[in-house]
Amino acid sequence: xxxxxxxxxxxxxxxxxxxxxxxxxxxxxxxxxxxxxxxxxxxxxxxxxxxxxxxxxxxxxxxxxxxxxxxxxxxxxxxxxxxxxxxxxxxxxxxxxxxxxxxxxxxxxxxxxxxxxxxxxxxxxxxxxxxxxxxxxxxxxxxxxxxxxxxxxxxxxxxxxxxxxxxxxxxxxxxxxxxxxxxxxxxxxxxxxxxxxxxxxxxxxxxxxxxxxxxxxxxxxxxxxxxxxxxxxxxxxxxxxxxxxxxxxxxxxxxxxxxxxxxxxxxxxxxxxxx
Ligand code: ADP
Numbered sequence: 001x002x003x004x005x006x007x008x009x010x011x012x013x014x015x016x017x018x019x020x021x022x023x024x025x026x027x028x029x030x031x032x033x034x035x036x037x038x039x040x041x042x043x044x045x046x047x048x049x050x051x052x053x054x055x056x057x058x059x060x061x062x063x064x065x066x067x068x069x070x071x072x073x074x075x076x077x078x079x080x081x082x083x084x085x086x087x088x089x090x091x092x093x094x095x096x097x098x099x100x101x102x103x104x105x106x107x108x109x110x111x112x113x114x115x116x117x118x119x120x121x122x123x124x125x126x127x128x129x130x131x132x133x134x135x136x137x138x139x140x141x142x143x144x145x146x147x148x149x150x151x152x153x154x155x156x157x158x159x160x161x162x163x164x165x166x167x168x169x170x171x172x173x174x175x176x177x178x179x180x181x182x183x184x185x186x187x188x189x190x191x192x193x194x195x196x197x198x199x200x201x202x203x204x205x206x207x208x209x210x211x212x213x214x215x216x217x218x219x220x221x222x223x224x225x226x227x228x229x230x231x232x233x234x235x236x237x238x239x240x241x242x243x244x245x246x247x248x249x250x251x252x253x254x255x256x257x258x259x260x261x262x263x264x265x266x267x268x269x270x271x272x273x274x275x
Contacts, residue, residue, distance in 0.1 A: 021060060021063045021064065022056055022059040022060045022063060023056075023060075023196060023197070024053070024056055024057055024059075024060030024061075025185070025189055025192060025193050025196075027053075027182070027183075027185045027186070027189060030057060030180050030182060031061070033178060033180055034057075034061050034180065035061075035064075035065075036178075037153070037178040038061070038065055038153055041135065041148075041150075041151075041152070041153060042153075042176070042177070042178050043130075043131045043153065043154040043155070043156070043176060043177045043178070044153070044154070044155045044156070044177060044178050044179075044180060045156055045157075045158075045174075045177040045178070045179040045180070046058070046155060046156065046157040046158075046179075046180050046182065047157070047158060047159075047160050047179065047180070047181045047182070048157070048159065048160075048181060048182035048183055049159055049161055049183065049184065049225070049226065049228065050159055050225055050228055050230075051225075051228025051229055051230030051231060052182050052183055052184050052185075052228060052229055053182055053185070053193075053229060054114075054157045054182055055071070055112070055114065055157075057182065058071075058110065058112045058155055058157075061110070062110045065110075067108070067109055067110050067151055067153070068104075068107055068108075068109035068110070069109065069110050069112060070100045070101075070103060070104040070107075070109050070110070070111045070112065071100075071112045071114060072100045072101065072111065072112070072113050072114065072116070073114045073115065074113060074114060074115040074116035074119045075115075075119070076119065076120065078119040078120070078123050079120075079122075079123055080122060080123045080125070080126045081099065081141075082099060082123075083099045083100065083101040083102075083113075083123065083126055083127075084098075084099045084101055084102050084126055084137070084139060084141075085097055085098040085099035085102045085139070085141075086099070086141070087141065096141075096142060101113075101126070101127075101130075101137065102137060102139065102146065104152060105130065105137045105146055105148045105149065105152055106146065106149060107149060107152075108148070108149035108150050108151030108152045109151070109152065110152075110153045110154075110155060111152070111153070111154050111155065112155045112156075112157070113127070113154070113155070113156045113157070114157050115157060115158055115159070116156050116157075116158070124169060126138065127154060127156075127169075127173070128170060128173045129145075130148060130152075130154055131154055131173050131176050131177065132172075132173060132176050133176075135147065135148040135152070136148060156169075156177070184212070184213075184216065184228070184229055185229070187206075187209050187210070187213060190209045190212070190229055190232070191205045191206045191209045192205075193229060193233070194208055194209060194229065194232050194233050194236050195236070197233040197236070197237075198232075198233050198234075198235075198236025198237045198239070198240055199236075199237070199240045200236045200239055200240050204236065204239055204245065205232075205236060207245065207274065207275060208232045208235055208236055208245075208249070209232060210274050211227070211232075211249060211253070211270070211271055211274040211275065212226075212227040212228075212229070212231070212232045212253075214270060214274055215227040215253070215257070215267065215270065218270075222258070222260070222263055223257050223258060223263070225257065226257075227253050227257065231252055231253050231256060231257075232252075232253070234252040234253075235248045235249050235251070235252035235253055236248070237252075238251060238252055245275050246271070246272070246275055249271045249275065250268060250271070253267075253271070254267045254268050254271055
């Protein structure tokens with residue numbers, strides 16, 4: 001299926017809910033770039049602000065490519081053992097338990113490391129030999145090296161807004177990645193997405209998108225995050241549950257974006273002007 005010449009990955013009739021393709025509306029050439037990278041087994045860097053569709057995109061691509069998706073949410077306390085695995089004591093016996101990265105490498109899955117650059121350097125170091133031509137994972141604790149099964153693909157996402165450099169990824173490794181940049185979609189596409197995901201009419205979705213875009217374009221904004229597509233969908237979902245647009249926007253957007261009473265008041269006024 002294609003809209004304006006761009007592919008739309010949508011759910012075909014599926015036997016079970018879990019077999020349904022995740023709905024993903026392409027914005028640029030990201031689907032074609034990902035497909036080509038997947039054919040070559042190249043790792044992908046996915047850049048974009050929080051809530052703009054990175055996770056949904058990877059889910060849709062994994063489904064289209066018929067691959068298992070292993071997702072790991074990065075955080076600063078993450079250790080390499082959280083990725084690779086560790087010995088655990090089970091019923092008096094010490095057994096090795098694969099971490100999610102090892103499992104993906106063995107199974108030829110897509111391993112999606114979400115916000116992995118939050119993690120410490122000694123954690124991210126394990127991905128270097130996987131991302132380059134070696135395509136292997138050193139399992140130091142087991143004294144072996146695991147070659148990646150065919151089909152294995154590494155996908156790393158980060159938000160360039162607050163991680164200006166991939167500080168923990170070596171430049172030589174970084175150069176082996178294919179980069180895809182996602183951003184909040186243009187208004188017409190975002191309206192379509194919000195309407196679809198929240199189950200609301202196009203006009204209401206369009207109003208939410210107008211507000212979202214107004215907040216995003218605020219000059220000298222004190223906000224750390226802006227109104228994401230995800231937040232607009234949440235607001236739309238509350239409207240679908242019978243809340244007024246005004247209440248929904250206050251609950252899912254305005255109060256979520258800031259704790260500062262002055263900022264909350266100003267955003268509320270902006271919302272009232274748009275709604
Ligand atoms: P991120 O991983 O960038 O933080 P998500 O992928 O979780 O963001 O996106 C948030 C939500 O926005 C998704 O669950 C989905 O409902 C919706 N969404 C965003 N972009 C798209 C898109 N291009 N097509 C379909 N849904 C989208």
